[in-house]
Each structure stands twice: as structure tokens, then as C-alpha cells.
Amino acid sequence: MGTVEYEIDLLMRLVSVDTTSTIRKNFEEVADLLVYEARKASLIAKRVVDDKGIPHVIIKIPKAPKKSRKIIFLTHYDVVPAGEDWDFDPFKPFIKDGKLYGRGAADSKSNIAAAIAAFKEVLEEGLPIKINPVLVIIGGEESGEGTSFYNKLEGNVCVVLDSGCYGLSVGASGVVSLIIKVFGRQAHSAYPFLGKTPYMIRKNNFIHR
Template identity: 40%
Template sequence: MNSLVDFLKELVSIKTELRIEDGKVIRENYEKAAEFIASSAEDLGLKIDTVVFEDRFGKVPVVMIEPEGVDREESIALVSHYDVVPAKGPWLIKGHEMDPYEPLLIDGKLYGRGAADDKSAIAASIYALKEALEEGRRFKFKPVLVIAGDEEGGPLGIKTLLDEGFKWDKAVILDASADYLSIGASGVIHGWVRVFGKNGHAGYPHIAENAVSKLVNVISFIQEEYGSVRYGKISRYPSPPGSPFPNLWGRFNFTILKLGEGEVEKHNVIPGEAVAGFDARLLPEEDDEEAVRELVSFFSKAFSKYGVKGCVEIIAKLRGWYTTDEKLKEDAVKSVKKAIKTVGLNQEVRIAAELGGNDGTFFFLKGIPVVAIGAIRSENNIHSDNEFVYIRDVEFLKEFVKALVTEG
């Protein structure tokens, strides 16, 4: 493998999709990708250790890479992932039809699923360590690249690794924006609200109870009453560039509407059960358990006000995180500044907390200080058709890692 770009192209060509189908976790080519990453890093003179987790759906390798002979008092984990969300082709790029797993390099942009999220970070961090060794740099940390799967919604991954007792003194999540250094991320609550009525013929509404109408009332109450409370929560951490408010704020949305399982979807049938899915976003410093209690209490008020029989199911929650180590933050800011200058990017050093969440939470909960940065920009179409990464941003991330883990 002759260059960072060649490596990244080869890695993108390995289809490592993570899908959930009928309750089954489908993992494609995890082992192939892990073997390619490990063998490529080894060929570059780096030390490799692979840990494999397994469940009834298959294996999830975690590749850990570090420079040979580096023994420093403090360790730092540089975290990325090789799994990707599903892609359907062909994509149309400037008149070219392409398969999402046959990467295409045009005008300094590499197109392909995972090119930005998050295989760019794998390439950048591996080549950062390679170049640091070749340049004879003195390391100030013992850096360990932690490259995992199942980040895009699977049950195994970084959390499992940390729960198994793996630990580092500091961590950097390399699965974030290139526009700013992240010093925090939002928490999240996902769930369903189910409202029950009595089904019947639409021509005889007086002998039925319309679950849809009841759910509409509940949704309206929650959006107005709870929404104002959630949106009124303001973080002490700044928002990303382009946000409508200077500091991160709470958010709430209903995102799914459907009839209950077994209900007949016909215009002339009044349904007996209606369901809505919701997404609540928490401040980085907010307690997730307390946030759940507050949300559920508002649903209870809605049920009571409208005489609705219903229930709330919380299916996922993840608290946010924030940086607890000012020295790590200072070092990261200096490294961003140096990387911008080295690559010649026309941008300022910005600091913000993320509107979404990431694996930083799992380090935060283990008491490991964390920051985040990456090679991803808002226009990169991640999780969508025509995903791409700017090669200059991969170089930027590589230079950031070199500056952070070495002296001078």
C-alpha cells in the first residue's frame, strides 16, 4: 500500500455494512476489514493487537494499533470505526455512475460509502503514527488506535471493550466534524408512545374510540408543553457553527407515526391503536435518568388531560458527555491550530459541543477525559447517497493526530 489515499480507497471498497433486519444484526465483512487494517498497519511497522467479541449474530473484531517501543506515562486512545450504514447504488457523480463500494476520486474528493464516516479517520490515524515514527518524533503519550465495529447501532463495540476492562488515560473520538473541536456531545432518548381506543367502522364513529384522534391530542400537548420546556434548556457549552443559538439547546421531535400492530390501514376503519416514535436531545451536562422521568411525567399529564389510555416505552437512552480535562482541551486546540497551518486550510480554530452523540459517552462514564474531531463536514453526505470526503480533510486529521501525540 503506497499511500494514505490508496489505503483509504481499498478500505472503502470493503463493504462493511451494519443492518438490523427482523431483529437480526447483519454484519458484512467485519473480519475482512479488520484483517486488512491490521495487516496494512503491520506492514507500516506498527504494533497490532486484535480483540474479538462475539454474539449469536457473529464476530466483531476491535483492532488496536500502536507504535513499537513507545513507553510513556500517559496513554491516549484514538477511536474510529470501520462499520458503515447501508448504501444503495448506483450513485451519479458528475455524470459518472458508480457503485458505493467502488470508490471514485474526483477533484480532491473521494466518493464511497464510509469515505467520510468513518474510514477517513482510520486512514488518517494509521498514517499519522507511521509518519511520526519516520520523522523521528518524540511521543508525549502512548497512542493507541482503537478501531471498532458496531458503532452504527450494533450491540457490540467500544462500550463492550470498555466494559471488559480496557482503559486509557485520555481519549479522542475521531468520528466528528472537521469544522470544530468537540468538547461535548448531546445525550438522546428514543421511545414510543402508544395510545389505545376502540376500532370500528368510520361511518359509526359514535360507537368507536379513535386512537388516531387521541394520539393527535397527545402529540399536540407534548410538542407545546414539553417542547417549550426542552427547548428552554440551555447548555453552558457552545453550539456548532451555523446553529440558531450560541449555546447548545434541548430538542424534541416526533419522528414516526404509525398504526398499532395488527391494525387495518383503511380509510373506512377507525383504528384502535396508534403509535408515535420520538427523539429527545439532552444537554451534554444533563442527567439522562432525570430527563426520562421529566419526559414521562409530561406524557402522563397529556393522558390525564384528554382521558387517554396509553403508555410510554423508552427503547434507548444515552447521556451526553463533556470534556473534564482542561489540559487535554488545550493540547487539542493547539494541535488543531497546527494542523490547519500545516495543511493550509482557510478556517479558524473553533470549539463547540455536538448536536448529536458519539462513543465519547462511554469513555466519559468510565471517568476517561475525551474530546472529538474528525474529517467530516456538513456537505459530505454521510448516511446518504454520494458520500465523500475531502482528501485535504483526511490530511488535516492526520496532522492533528501527529501534533497531539508528539512533542514539538
């Protein structure tokens, strides 16, 4: 099986597993599948369960130089809930006009398939490895539950493999965490005249809405 055929086959099987993020559906199953696939390709694979009980998978290339720059390739196996109104079963993937359809086919199972296939190819072709690549496939990315796990990862560079293949970019979908102080006086909505809203003190430039 060529690399592309391998990727498509793996992607088909990954999309067939419903890994809905919010209910942690089949997290164990897909983590086991990924470890199995990686080991079958003679890669080093292990499952790490975080303090929330979510399994994540770490994959390495056996002969990679450990002391070289560690490049983490980070992606995820969980998917956003499929919701209603699909024309087909979102977990029964199919190919039409050269495209593979199904929940998570792009975000982010395509990246898992591509990365495992790439690691496998590097190993099989005996290509020289100058870096220390580590593929980290997490659960709970879409729900945010996996954040505490991947925040602790250490390496020289992290390449986030997510969604489509539009190219390599620096920074996307940033997260800003703010503490907002609202000045005013709280009041029940039935007695709004008792309250003092931030809007009223807007002229002081304290806050705006």
C-alpha cells in the same frame, strides 16, 4: 510514497471493502486488512473479538511510553447501509476535484487512514512520543453493537475520530437514556373511549407529549 499518498491509497482500499454495519459484511476481512497494514508499517496491531463476535483492531506505536497518559483514538470501520439511488457504485471509490467519493470515505474510513498514517509517520520520523497513543478501530459503531466493547476501554483521554474534519470539539451527538413512565389506561384503538391517555392528565403536569 509520501504520507498523503499513503493515506489516499489506504482510504481507497478501505472504501472498496463493503463493511455494511447491519449485516456485519466483511468485518473479518477488513479487520485482517487493518492488522496487516499496521504491521506492515511496523506498528503493533492485534485483533480483539468481543462477546458478540465482532472483531475490533487495536494499534499501538512500539516505543510509546506505556506509563504516560494513555490517549485513545477511537474510530470505526463499519458503514451505514448504502441504500439505493447512487450515481455510482458506493464501494468503487474515485477521486474527483480533489475529493474522494464512496460509502464511508468520510465516516469513518478517512479517520482510519489518517490515524494509521500519523502513527506510521511518528514511528518512521522517530518523533519524540510523550503520550501513550492507542488507536482503536471498532466494528458495529453504526449499528450500536460495538458500544459494549468501547464502553469498557480505559485511558486518560479518548479522542473520537469520526466523520469530517471540522476540528476538535468537546462532545457531539450525545445519547440520553431515559425511562419514561406514562400514566393512563391502555385501550384498544377501536375502543379509545375506554382508555385514559396521558394527554388527558396533562393538566396535572405528570407528563406531556
